[in-house]
Amino acid sequence: xxxxxxxxxxxxxxxxxxxxxxxxxxxxxxxxxxxxxxxxxxxxxxxxxxxxxxxxxxxxxxxxxxxxxxxxxxxxxxxxxxxxxxxxxxxxxxxxxxxxxxxxxxxxxxxxxxxxxxxxxxxxxxxxxxxxxxxxxx
Numbered sequence: 744x745x746x747x748x749x750x751x752x753x754x755x756x757x758x759x760x761x762x763x764x765x766x767x768x769x770x771x772x773x774x775x776x777x778x779x780x781x782x783x784x785x786x787x788x789x790x791x792x793x794x795x796x797x798x799x800x801x802x803x804x805x806x807x808x809x810x811x812x813x814x815x816x817x818x819x820x821x822x823x824x825x826x827x828x829x830x831x832x833x834x835x836x837x838x839x840x841x842x843x844x845x846x847x848x849x850x851x852x853x854x855x856x857x858x859x860x861x862x863x864x865x866x867x868x869x870x871x872x873x874x875x876x877x878x879x880x881x
Contacts, residue, residue, distance in 0.1 A: 744876045745819075745849050745864045746779035747771075752879045756860045758785040759823035759853035768796040768822040770806050771851070772815035779880060782815055795834055796822045819849030819864075829854035829863040831872050839867035849875070 747755075751771060759767045769785040784806040790797035810817050824832070829852040831839070839850060846868030854861040866873045 744878060745851075746777065746878045746880050748779060748781055748880055751780050751783045752862065752877075754783045754785070755821050755851065755853055755862060758783070758821075759855055759860060762788065762823060763855065764793050764825060765791055766793065766796045766823050766825055767853075768798065768820065770803070770810070770817050771819050771821060771849075772810040772813075772817045774815055778818075780818070782810065782813065783821070784809065784817075793825050818847075819851060821851040821853065823853045823855055825855050827854065827856055829861045831865055831867060836867055836870055836872065840870050843867070844869075851877075 758769060761767065765788050768788050769783055771780045772782040773779055774781050786798055786802055786806065788796045789799040807817055831850060831852065846866050850865045850867055852863055862877060864875050864877045866875055
């Protein structure tokens with residue numbers, strides 16, 4: 744289960760929509776109290792693509808430092824799918840397997856396929872995809 748504050752949830756949806764027609768992306772972080780996501784860091788899509796996302800290395804490091812300085816831990820990545828459902832693509836699975844082999848991170852996908860955005864979260868371990876419940880908290 745992934746707990747997300749209402750503010751972070753709304754910011755993820757807004758960032759996904761603002762990124763159109765490209766995929767949008769960012770990192771999110773949790774505090775130590777209950778593990779809920781309390782911060783979202785919108786990032787630029789270095790791939791400038793409608794079908795994949797890529798982080799700029801320097802921007803990624805800056806976000807990690809910003810979270811650490813705030814006493815938070817980055818626990819996952821959010822990205823959008825502009826024309827498909829909120830389910831990890833083969834590229835998403837390959838990236839997760841390569842960069843997070845222990846399956847520590849949460850992978851949030853916002854689908855913009857329909858007028859109403861859909862946000863879902865997954866854990867990906869050894870190419871196995873498991874959806875997890877997302878609870879939006881006040």
